[in-house]
Amino acid sequence: MAEKKIPVIYTLILAIAFSAVSFVLLKKYTTPTATATEQTNGSANSEKCNYTIARLKGYNYIKPLITEEPECESKELASLKQDITALIDNEKQAGILNAASVYIKEFSTDNWTSINPGESFLPGSLFKLPVLMTILKMSETDPSLMSRKITYQPQGVVDIKQTYVTKSLKPGQSYTVKELLTYMIAYSDNSATQLLNRQINPEVLIRIFSDLGLNPPKPNAADYMAYTITTRDYSIFMAALYNAAYLTIPNSEFATSLMAQCNFKDGLLKGLPADVKVAHKFGEAGTAQIHELHETGIVYFNNSAYLITVMTKGPDLKKLAETISEISKITYARMKQNA
Known part of the structure; x- marks a missing residue:
């Protein structure tokens, strides 16, 4: 060519x-034009809560579903959020972190939580x-x-x-x-x-x-x-693959199977049992003085899965990997407890 x-x-x-x-x-x-976000009433976490629903436009008779999520942050994950927030605050005080953000979503329930959602990072x-x-x-x-x-x-x-x-x-x-x-x-x-x-x-x-x-x-x-991008926004790519909401089902399966082969072991995987399957991707960015290390993953657990995206910024890349590992460990333990 x-x-x-x-x-x-x-x-x-x-x-x-x-x-x-x-x-x-x-x-x-x-391809069909970008979605307009549609709002419908739904129930989340035993309360009335609006859902944000995004659909593709451009078709005559259908509007394919891309993403849907309750606007309300889940009360079921409030204690998990508290634990992760405490870890991040402690590591900021220790000089390990300059900034960190986490987004977690349970696919089976639509429960989600976000820590420092306003922080954005170089991907x-x-x-x-x-x-x-x-x-x-x-x-x-x-x-x-x-x-x-x-x-x-x-x-x-x-x-x-x-x-x-x-x-x-x-x-x-x-x-x-x-x-x-x-x-x-x-x-x-x-x-x-x-x-x-x-x-x-x-x-x-x-x-x-x-x-x-x-x-x-x-x-x-x-x-x-x-x-730059936030953890919650980046997680939309992962959710679209898991739900096969954008690519064809075979291509969505192929994409996640490649991520399941990702051989980065120092982050999310280090905080999980060896037999847990994870489709994940990591990314490095930043400068020689302030590094950025991020990882996103779909953790297959209890006949379902949860999505976790962690983005970090700090002076030592190895310690950032340890932070991601610890957040992964805390999250998995809580998901197991809830199950």
């Missing part, structure tokens, strides 16, 4: 995660999940995309350092797009991500944010570089 020169604004959208890259535009993709490699969803959304109209082969040549890839590295692409070897997705998500390989960036249509990437009710980065270089 012949490459086209891409404007700098498209290159910078992923610089927040893994430096500047170029894109190859595929044929124009269209770092968490941005690889929207990239994954973009490739999979494009494959729904172009199935051949997944089997397309790309040869890895290090000369054309920016060497981006990261703390947690396990398995990387081999120079001169060819990989299918499907294989590159595994490297990007399971091993968080930045080289694989850059190769995939050249295959995506930026319009589809932006449309995913809009369709899920999220504000996409604005078409301004400074805005792209400074793009």
Whole structure:
């Protein structure tokens, strides 16, 4: 496929995660327009509570459901929130944390809670999940995309350092797009991500944010570089995958199966029993002085699952991982107790 020169604004959208890259535009993709949020009355936590319901527009006879959630924070998770808040406050006082935010949701009950919901963070490699969803959304109209082969040549890839590295692409070897997705998500390989960036249509990437009710980065270089997101907003990507609410069911299953192979063990997984299944993704960001480490995961528990997203900021990356682990441990213990 012949490459086209891409404007700098498209290159910078992923610089927040893994430096500047170029894109190859595929044929124009269209999808129904972004949702309008609809409000209906519902019951949550044994009280009257409005539900926020988001649906896709653009169809004649249907409005596919994207997300729904009670506006009321769950009383059943109030003590869990209190415990996590105390941990975060203590670690702030100890100088371990500059900031932290947590979002937790039980899929079986719609119960949810959020700690420091107003805090926003640079997503770092968490941005690889929207990239994954973009490739999979494009494959729904172009199935051949997944089997397309790309040869890895290090000369054309920016060497981006990261703390947690396990398995990387081999120079001169060819990989299918499907294989590159595994490297990007399971091993968080930045080289694989850059190769995939050249295959995506930026319009589809932006449309995913809009369709899920999220504000996409604005078409301004400074805005792209400074793009941040909250734990609750980022969790919408994860909920959409678990509910198969945006991608096809096979693609949603494939995406979560890749996250179940993620080999980052120092965060959420460290706080859980070894036999618990988790589909998760982590991300690094920040500077040499103030690091950011985040992780999001679907924890499969008691014939259901709960979603947890933790974002942290502080001077020591290893200690941030320990904080995420401790929050995961506290959450799992409470979920087990409630069950």
